[in-house]
Amino acid sequence: MDSNTFSNILQAIFLIPFFYSINQYIFKRLKHTHSFFDTGLMNKLFFYHLFFGGFYYIYAVFNRSDSHRYFSAPQKEGKAWLDYLGTETTIIDFFSYPLINGFGFSYEMMMMLFTWIGFLGFVYAYLFFKENIPLKVKVFKKVDLLTLILFLPNMHFWTASLGKGAPIFFGLMVFAYAICKPQTRITGLVIGSLVVFAIRPHVFLILAGGAVIGFMSGNNGVSWQHRMVFCLSVVSGLFMVQDQILAVVNLQNSENLIGDFVEFTAARSASLDNAGSGVNMAGYSLPEKIFTFWFRPLFFDSPGILGLFVSVENLIYLLLFLKLFKRNFFKFLKSAPVNVKMSLVIFLSTSFAMTFVMSNLGIIIRQKSMIMYFLFFVVYYFLASEKDNIPNLQLKVANSNARLPEAA
Structure with missing residues (x-):
């Protein structure tokens, strides 16, 4: 290691002391x-x-890293600075x-900054879970x-390095936290939306679609008039940025979106398959593709030592x-709230x-980290509802929020 x-x-x-001090103010x-x-808990x-x-910094010294x-x-x-203004x-x-x-800022300082941004994503993930699920849930007998x-x-x-991973996770979790009370958390909603759109426009499309479906079908006590206003606002916003979203897959000038998308995904999957940890997902059925994206590598196909640790987490x-595979899950889903x-x-x-694009285990490991918390939230809420019914859970959340001033 040289002196520089x-x-x-x-x-x-x-x-670190600087970020720690900012944390204490935020906390x-x-x-x-x-x-x-x-x-x-947040300091830990x-x-x-x-x-x-x-650990990622050391990893990046000996391995390729974006x-x-x-x-x-x-x-x-x-x-010039403005030459870089764009998306992705x-x-x-x-x-x-x-x-x-x-x-x-040196490379090391930028790595530290983005590590902190990634941490803020976990703070908002904690708020998203804890605010909406006031009950403690144990799994594997005694694990919180x-x-x-x-x-x-x-x-x-994957959220502790200079790149897209940390800020996209931050944006997603801020959005998830803010969308629970959009009327009073408009600032967070705008920030989360802009961050996600700027980094991954196609993910913002999915995020907005999920919010619309959730609001239209969820048990949230919001009038149909307000639901329609929200949905129309989202659809209008998506229409305004459709070119940027379609440009991600080079479809902004397409006259056959479905056909051109299939062609793009096939080419993209083939290019990723040429990487060292590629898997031949082109020949997989849809369930096999989904399973690969969610749960692989799983010991038998781990790409190196790091893959073994990832396999434990995938397990x-x-x-x-598997805890969702119960008869009452669909009944739960029918009456579940918006979030x-x-x-x-x-x-x-x-x-x-x-699943139509990814065929490289290394990229799959990295990409899925930004959405797994949404699955965890569903699992957590379902397990909590088994301890206490949904109306009681919502009442406890409402009573807890009523005691304190609203967060911006």
């Missing part, structure tokens, strides 16, 4: 609006996430440009489900998913879309 790298690492470490405000907020989660930030590209791209000669990869470059070129979900290693690994995913139906639609529709 050592100096950069020290500078990144010196950012204090959240504690004021949410009596259940556990500052001690912060240092746990930092560990994976350090984080190096995200650091070097904004430094290209002849490129370029929006990360746009965000990084002033920090790298103006404030002199929420704690298990928050500390799953793979979720932290946990599978065991949690449950929204989460299920987002999870299933994203999974369905991804």
